[in-house]
Amino acid sequence: MRLEILPVPGIGDVTEGDDLATLIATAAPWLRDGDVLVVTSKIVSKAEGRLVDVPADGPQRLAARDEVMAAETARVVASRGATRIVQTHHGFVMASAGIDASNVDKTRLVLLPTDPDASARALRAALRERYDLDVAVIISDTMGRPWRNGLTDVALGVAGMSAIRDHRGEIDPYGNELHLTEMAVVDELAGAGELIKGKCDQVPVAVVRGYLGATRGDDGAGAAVLVRDASMDLFSLGTAEAKAVGLREAAVLPDGPGAVAADPAAVARGIAAVADVVTPGTVFTHVTDDEVRAGLVGRIVGWPDQASGLVLGVVPTPVGPADLVRFGADVQRLRTALAAEGVPSALLPPPEGSTASACLAL
Structure with missing residues (x-):
């Protein structure tokens, strides 16, 4: 040519x-x-x-x-x-x-x-x-x-x-x-x-x-x-625009678990992402043992049938009103970090009789 x-x-x-x-x-x-x-x-x-x-x-x-x-x-x-x-x-x-x-x-x-x-x-x-x-x-x-x-x-x-x-x-x-x-x-x-x-x-x-x-x-x-x-x-x-979209979406995260099982590595990355910014002493734990998770799930009010993962959040005691507000903010931080990893979640009450302060159904 x-x-x-x-x-x-x-x-x-x-x-x-x-x-x-x-x-x-x-x-x-x-x-x-x-x-x-x-x-x-x-x-x-x-x-x-x-x-x-x-x-x-x-x-x-x-x-x-x-x-x-x-x-x-x-x-x-x-x-x-x-x-x-x-x-x-x-x-x-x-x-x-x-x-x-x-x-x-x-x-x-x-x-x-x-x-x-x-x-x-x-x-x-x-x-x-x-x-x-x-x-x-x-x-x-x-x-x-x-x-x-x-x-x-x-x-x-x-x-x-x-x-x-x-x-x-x-x-x-x-x-x-x-x-x-x-x-x-x-x-x-x-x-x-x-x-x-x-x-x-x-x-x-x-x-x-x-x-x-x-x-x-x-x-x-x-x-x-x-x-x-x-x-x-x-x-x-x-x-900058993508970050702004992400922040807006984080403010309106829907409550609901994902259609497929959450990747444990993705959940671990989400928990690690917020570990240094949550209230000192607050701990989020991904429950990976099937038998332990089944026992806890049976005591959670409103557990979704399609959920396949569980994260427990524990806040240090004693707990006052201001501590609960801060814990709620920490939970939202975690939900945002999980969403960034492609892991949807639903906030639920903790298992009855447990020391947890809240749980997330994945």
Whole structure:
């Protein structure tokens, strides 16, 4: 495979209502079937009128920008000072919801296209119908990446080619079957196009030639397939935000044992986690002997049938009202530590006739 990356200069400043197909075809009469157009999202947004008016400077500008960002944000992923990493309504996770103030008048902000996949499809259709060009179109924008400095361009929208090249099921040269390898080829092509577009050269379109033998007959599923659902994302929140969610969940822990038997090692880790912060003398004991546990369970009022584990809590005597309040807080600390280990629990009265002060059913 031999790739060429070609700039498309001469497009000029794009304004609302401009015909991008005409601008591109006029600036690049050398386009041919099978080319991949990498189009900066900013000119798509400008042509589609995705701009908002804001003050040129001062606190009013910052307030207006914050208001616009809030409207473009589906959820906040992380924030540090003035920096906001958010998920947009498209599903993209990026800084400032993709709002851009570069290469535009100081009194305006550029928003992302409303539907980048639809924008890519419309541009591809216009080039095919009016200029008899069968090309793929990628709408690109710049993003940062977790754990790595620097920015790179990625695909927000695509038409005419698949966003992902799926290698799963293929056999490598060593005879190993590939199980997880899915390459985001449109992101790679977007990054390649950025190498010659630049940020200050006013070259908003690049052409990658030689990657595709032919475009898809249809537009394809678009770049939406690249958006990972937050429920499947192991890093869907920033560190501080994840801690805050954990603390909120700890405040509303449900009472109930788990559906499966608690892992003794997990219970031991939970007890060890709070050992140095509970009231001196307070002891939590995981009852692991089946015969002993059965004898205690028979004397506990309200023991759930599905519970399979027992932790006893003993508070040092004598016990006053303040000590009981503190013991309740210590029990909640333990329940939180157990929940962090994936062990649900239910707080119950202690076994009748025992020296325990409370028990947890696991």
